[in-house]
Amino acid sequence: xxxxxxxxxxxxxxxxxxxxxxxxxxxxxxxxxxxxxxxxxxxxxxxxxxxxxxxxxxxxxxxxxxxxxxxxxxxxxxxxxxxxxxxxxxxxxxxxxxxxxxxxxxxxxxxxxxxxxxxxxxxxxxxxxxxxxxxxxxxxxxxxxxxxxxxxxxxxxxxxxxxxxxxxxxxxxxxxxxxxxxxxxxxxxxxxxxxxxxxx
Numbered sequence: 001x002x003x004x005x006x007x008x009x010x011x012x013x014x015x016x017x018x019x020x021x022x023x024x025x026x027x028x029x030x031x032x033x034x035x036x037x038x039x040x041x042x043x044x045x046x047x048x049x050x051x052x053x054x055x056x057x058x059x060x061x062x063x064x065x066x067x068x069x070x071x072x073x074x075x076x077x078x079x080x081x082x083x084x085x086x087x088x089x090x091x092x093x094x095x096x097x098x099x100x101x102x103x104x105x106x107x108x109x110x111x112x113x114x115x116x117x118x119x120x121x122x123x124x125x126x127x128x129x130x131x132x133x134x135x136x137x138x139x140x141x142x143x144x145x146x147x148x149x150x151x152x153x154x155x156x157x158x159x160x161x162x163x164x165x166x167x168x169x170x171x172x173x174x175x176x177x178x179x180x181x182x183x184x185x186x187x188x189x190x191x192x193x194x195x196x197x198x199x200x
Contacts, residue, residue, distance in 0.1 A: 001028070001030070002028070003027070003028045004027065004028045004034070005025055005026075005027050005028075006025060006026040006027070006034060007023065007024075007025050008024040008025055008026070008037060009023070009024040010022070010023050010024070013041065017045075018043055018044070018045050019043075019044040019045070020041055020042070020043055020044070021041070021042050021044055022039060022040070022041050022042075023039065023040050023041075023042065024037060024038070024039050025037070025038060025040070026038070041125065042125065042126065042127055043125060043126040043127070043128070044126075044127050045087065045126070045127070045128055046087040046088050046089065047087070047088045047094075047128070047129045047130070047131070048085060048086065048087050048088065048121075048128055048129070048130045048131075049085060049086060049087075049088060049094050049097040049098050049101060049130065049131050049132075049133065050083055050084065050085035050130055050131075050132050050133070050178045050182065051083060051084045051085070051098045051101065051102055051110070051113075051132075051133045051134070051135045052083050052116070052132070052133070052134045052135065052179075052182040052183070052185075052186060053083065053084060053102060053106060053108050053110070053135050053137045053139075053142075054134055054135065054136060054137065054162075054186060054193065055136070055137055055138060055139035055140075055159075056136065056193060056194045056197045056198050057138075057198065058139050058140070058161075059161060059162050059163075059190075060139040060159050060160060060161050060162065061083075061139075061159075061160055061162055061165055061183075061186070062084075062106050062108055062137060062139055062142050062157060062158070062159055062160075063081050063082065063083060063157075063158045063160055063165065063179065064081070064082055064083065064084060064105055064106055064146075064155045064156065064157055064158070065079055065080065065081050065082070065155070065156040065157075065158060066079065066080065066082070066147070066153065066154060066155045066156070067079055067154065068080045068176075071175070076175065077175075080174075080175060080176050081158065081168065081173065081174050081176075081179070082174075082176045082178065082179050083178060083179045083182055084098075084101050084102050084105045084106050084108075085101065085105075085130075085178060086100070086101035086104075086105070094115075094131040094133075095113065095133075098110065098113055098133045098135060099113070102135060102137070104146065104147065104148055104153075105146055105147060105153070105155050105157075106142060106146055106155070106157045107141075107142060107143075107144060107146050107157065108135070108137045108141075108142055109137070109138075109141075110135040110136065110137060111135075111136045111137060111138070112135070112136040112197060113133050113134070113135045113136070114133065114134055115131060115132070115133055116132045116133060116134055116182070116185055117131075117132050117181075117185075118130065118131045118132070119132070121177065121178070130178065132178065132181065132182060132185075134182075134185075134186065134193065136197050139159045142157055142159050143157060143159070144157055145157070162183075162186065162187070162190065165183055166183055166187055169183050169184075
């Protein structure tokens, strides 16, 4: 089946830091032909990076806790336990952003880094494309409150044994999709990661 999109019109609904665009279109149907004219809004932002910071020697991960407006609006606990993440600015690449965000948000220097996966975070309403990394760190050097004051970041850093972090996920204490994906990946691949880093 050849899939087609007939883009009829487009408008910028909100031109802020996160831009909201509205599209009017028709698209191919699995049963054949085109859909009626429909409208869809899409949140536009820069591509992003997230890093699961892992110490293979101590079997601990570095996680961060910070205020999140989406959780507040939804009526949940507004302070979420997550992993380091940030947007790719003009002239940057994903790897350099991973190193920058690890230091800004958690005070971590990444010793080694590799990509886990790249994916859309919520393609039903956003064009955000995220690259997820795993980064080797020395968790003994990690503590305190971090973040950029000019961006109003107030980030508490936690060093957590991997098994405890996974139990937090099971208990519903980790409620953001990206750290859930990262933790599940590491639980499945921990031995290969340890072999790669401890003996490298």
